[in-house]
Amino acid sequence: xxxxxxxxxxxxxxxxxxxxxxxxxxxxxxxxxxxxxxxxxxxxxxxxxxxxxxxxxxxxxxxxxxxxxxxxxxxxxxxxxxxxxxxxxxxxxxxxxxxxxxxxxxxxxxxxxxxxxxxxxxxxxxxxxxxxxxxxxxxxxxxxxxxxxxxxxxxxxxxxxxxxxxxxxxxxxxxxxxxxxxxxxxxxxxxxxxxxxxxxxxxxxxxx
Amino acid sequence: xxxxxxxxxxxxxxxxxxxxxxxxxxxxxxxxxxxxxxxxxxxxxxxxxxxxxxxxxxxxxxxxxxxxxxxxxxxxxxxxxxxxxxxxxxxxxxxxxxxxxxxxxxxxxxxxxxxxxxxxxxxxxxxxxxxxxxxxxxxxxxxxxxxxxxxxxxxxxxxxxxxxxxxxxxxxxxxxxxxxx
Numbered sequence: 001x002x003x004x005x006x007x008x009x010x011x012x013x014x015x016x017x018x019x020x021x022x023x024x025x026x027x028x029x030x031x032x033x034x035x036x037x038x039x040x041x042x043x044x045x046x047x048x049x050x051x052x053x054x055x056x057x058x059x060x061x062x063x064x065x066x067x068x069x070x071x072x073x074x075x076x077x078x079x080x081x082x083x084x085x086x087x088x089x090x091x092x093x094x095x096x097x098x099x100x101x102x103x104x105x106x107x108x109x110x111x112x113x114x115x116x117x118x119x120x121x122x123x124x125x126x127x128x129x130x131x132x133x134x135x136x137x138x139x140x141x142x143x144x145x146x147x148x149x150x151x152x153x154x155x156x157x158x159x160x161x162x163x164x165x166x167x168x169x170x171x172x173x174x175x176x177x178x179x180x181x182x183x184x185x186x187x188x189x190x191x192x193x194x195x196x197x198x199x200x201x202x203x204x205x206x207x208x
Numbered sequence: 209x210x211x212x213x214x215x216x217x218x219x220x221x222x223x224x225x226x227x228x229x230x231x232x233x234x235x236x237x238x239x240x241x242x243x244x245x246x247x248x249x250x251x252x253x254x255x256x257x258x259x260x261x262x263x264x265x266x267x268x269x270x271x272x273x274x275x276x277x278x279x280x281x282x283x284x285x286x287x288x289x290x291x292x293x294x295x296x297x298x299x300x301x302x303x304x305x306x307x308x309x310x311x312x313x314x315x316x317x318x319x320x321x322x323x324x325x326x327x328x329x330x331x332x333x334x335x336x337x338x339x340x341x342x343x344x345x346x347x348x349x350x351x352x353x354x355x356x357x358x359x360x361x362x363x364x365x366x367x368x369x370x371x372x373x374x375x376x377x378x379x380x381x382x383x384x385x386x387x388x389x
Contacts, residue, residue: 021240029226032225
């Protein structure tokens with residue numbers, strides 16, 4: 001009697017049904033409900049730049065500006081400032097990750113304009129070009145160095161990862177976390193003071 | 209009458225978020241099975257599949273109906289599994305004493321003979337390289353053609369055929385070695 005092929009038994013086992021955890025399915029739907037509605041035909045869904053656009057639009061509405069005005073000039077009128085932040089770039093990039101652009105301040109947030117609070121928040125965009133990465137997150141003193149809490153969104157066309165945050169003026173240290181494990185400082189920004197006990201970090205200074 | 213995947217996607221894009229649950233019910237269990245064999249443990253597999261569905265939802269606007277939805281989903285899953293496996297390998301290199309022991313635990317819930325078979329399958333698959341395991345599972349567990357596999361993995365058909373052939377040879381060696389003991 002021929003010996004059964006052990007590989008056939010293995011393949012049969014691979015095709016045996018497995019029940020997924022119902023809690024995992026529920027969690028998927030919870031996260032789906034928390035996500036922005038996907039848009040048909042969109043190249044990238046829920047990009048941070050959309051948030052920026054919404055902020056621009058809101059500021060224009062508040063100021064009664066012309067919606068046909070360019071975003072940058074409208075923002076300059078509305079907020080009084082639309083400045084590129086001098087974040088310094090004394091060092092050339094030393095990693096394989098390329099700077100898309102320095103972390104830049106885009107203007108006052110809608111919240112700060114609306115409430116006219118003294119400590120105005122600024123909208124800051126962080127960008128890293130890392131086409132081979134599967135996941136990029138931003139960790140900094142502003143989020144408790146959480147390596148997962150502030151993910152960047154990828155633009156599939158050019159491999160750029162971006163996230164836009166509202167941050168208080170001041171000096172902030174931060175780094176990018178690539179694929180959950182690799183700490184990468186912003187190649188375009190000022191490096192933070194080196195410390196043997198901490199991963200590479202950068203500094204962004206946000207003016208009032 | 210069963211609604212096609214494409215029709216469900218259109219409903220979701222039209223604002224019916226809950227319709228996405230139809231796709232979750234349709235594919236979740238199937239891809240958990242695939243992911244368990246691919247990443248080697250149940251916990252990571254569930255996480256990979258969860259992450260796959262959430263990413264798929266967020267990218268649903270880029271889904272094109274000419275592609276089979278299941279294949280599109282599988283492409284996302286394979287990419288996520290590669291990342292998780294790479295992280296797992298690095299973790300094992302950094303913390304060799306903390307290797308995941310969840311496979312034997314998962315098998316304990318099944319009858320002894322079935323548990324032994326599952327454990328043997330898992331151990332045999334774990335001895336393949338990641339590329340070989342991925343190709344073998346796509347071909348034999350998912351029943352995909354080499355052309356479909358190429359579209360999902362980004363590898364060439366001839367390279368995939370070679371990986372499957374070598375993985376079969378290696379698995380036979382491993383399984384016969386086990387059986388002889």
